[in-house]
Amino acid sequence: MIYFLSDAHLGSWAMERGYAQQKKLIDMLEMMSKDAVSIYMLGDMFDFWMEYFIHDKQKHQYSPFFKEIRKLVKQGIHVHMFVGNHDMWTFGGIEKLCGAEVHYEPCTIIRYGRSLYLSHGDGLMPEKWEQLYTVREKKQIRRFMKLRKIFQSPFLQFCFRCLPPAWGNKLGYGWAKRSREKELANPCPYKGENKEELVLFAKEQEKLNNHRDYYLFGHRHIELDLQLETGSRVLILGDCFRQWTYAKLDHHGVLTMHNYEN
Ligand SMILES: [Mn+2]
Structure with missing residues (x-):
């Protein structure tokens, strides 16, 4: 079996679940490990991830999660982690911590005779997206894309890495908290087949x-x-x-979606 999951947003300051959430995630990985060949995590497993030049004590909160991944890797399961827009600032640290393979770009894999395109999904748009949206929507999308570019700038990343972790984390977790609260107050449901960017991207x-x-x-x-x-x-x-969504690809190439309950 090959398993897929995404968006745990561990460590979020907007959610007071802390260890309970991490524990459930570990239980879920443990369930998958019974018959998994590979596990793919499609991004934003952390609400904020930044690898500073100075040791960051706040990362200790993720020790149980990393310990579990290390265990799975040791068992021979291929664990893959895609970066998302909340945890793109990894510079080799995650591989070192747990042995998962980190992907910085979308990729296509062939498994059990099926081709699968895998990506976190942020920033993926059809070529001529401008015609599809209202002025307000366009503004929102442009703002997101601009922010994304800024976050990807090597110079700014370098500056951020120089910060004392306590300062950087205040900025990073604070920013992520605001974005989570905004989402909770104003959720953005499925936009429909003709507007949902990721569907349009796939169609293209x-x-x-x-x-x-x-x-x-x-x-x-x-x-x-x-x-x-x-x-x-x-x-x-x-x-x-x-x-608590996950997907499972069985050895006949059949893909199914589930919700984990324990
Ligand atoms: Mn995301």
Whole structure:
């Protein structure tokens, strides 16, 4: 079996679950480990992740999670972690901490005779997206893309890494908390097949003859399992703090979506 999960947002200052959430996540990974060949985490496993040049004591809160991943890797399970927009600032630290393979870019894999496109999903847009949205929506999207560019700037990343972790974390976790609170107060439900960026992106890939059987994303914190006309399926994997979504690909190439309960 191959398992997929996404968006745990561990360490969030907007959610007072702390260890209970981390424990449930570990239980879920433990359940998967019974028959997993690989486990793919599709981004934003942390609400804020930054690798400073100075030791960051706050990272100790994630020790149980990393310990579990190390255990799975030792058992021979391939554990993959994609960076999301909340945890893109890793510079080799996560590999070192737990032995998971970190992916900085989307990728396509072939497993059990099926092709799967995997990505966190932030920043993926169809080519001519501008025509599809209202002025207000366009403004929102442009703002997100601009912020994303800033966050990816090597110079700014370097400056941020020089900060004392206590200061940097105040900024980072604080920013993430505000974005989570905004989302809780004003959730953005599924926009429909003609507006949801990730669906449009997948449709465009199909049109460009880059066919994949399955497209898997995180990022949106909504659950979606949509069949396209080309026979492909688009899955958006919900989250691992409220919905506890995961997907499973069995050795016949059948992909199913589930909610973990313990
Ligand atoms: Mn995200």
